[in-house]
Amino acid sequence: MARDPEAIQREIEKTRDQLAESLDALTERAHPKRFVDQGKQQVQAKLEDPRIKYALIGVGAIVALAVLRKLFR
Numbered sequence: 479m480a481r482d483p484e485a486i487q488r489e490i491e492k493t494r495d496q497l498a499e500s501l502d503a504l505t506e507r508a509h510p511k512r513f514v515d516q517g518k519q520q521v522q523a524k525l526e527d528p529r530i531k532y533a534l535i536g537v538g539a540i541v542a543l544a545v546l547r548k549l550f551r
Contacts, residue, residue, distance in 0.1 A: 506512075524530055 525534075
């Protein structure tokens with residue numbers, strides 16, 4: 479069954495356009511800036527958790543006291 483060359487050309491162009499759209503979408507999803515922004519958002523969300531926030535403050539205070547103690551001994 480022979481196909482019309484114009485129909486084949488239209489199918490090729492349609493497929494090419496679909497492929498270009500897919501590649502554009504993948505490029506946008508895999509952009510490094512997007513990963514950095516997502517990472518920042520996740521870290522900020524974790525730091526807003528009171529348990530983590532106060533634990534980090536406690537660790538910082540203990541480290542600061544240890545450093546001050548070491549300096550003044």
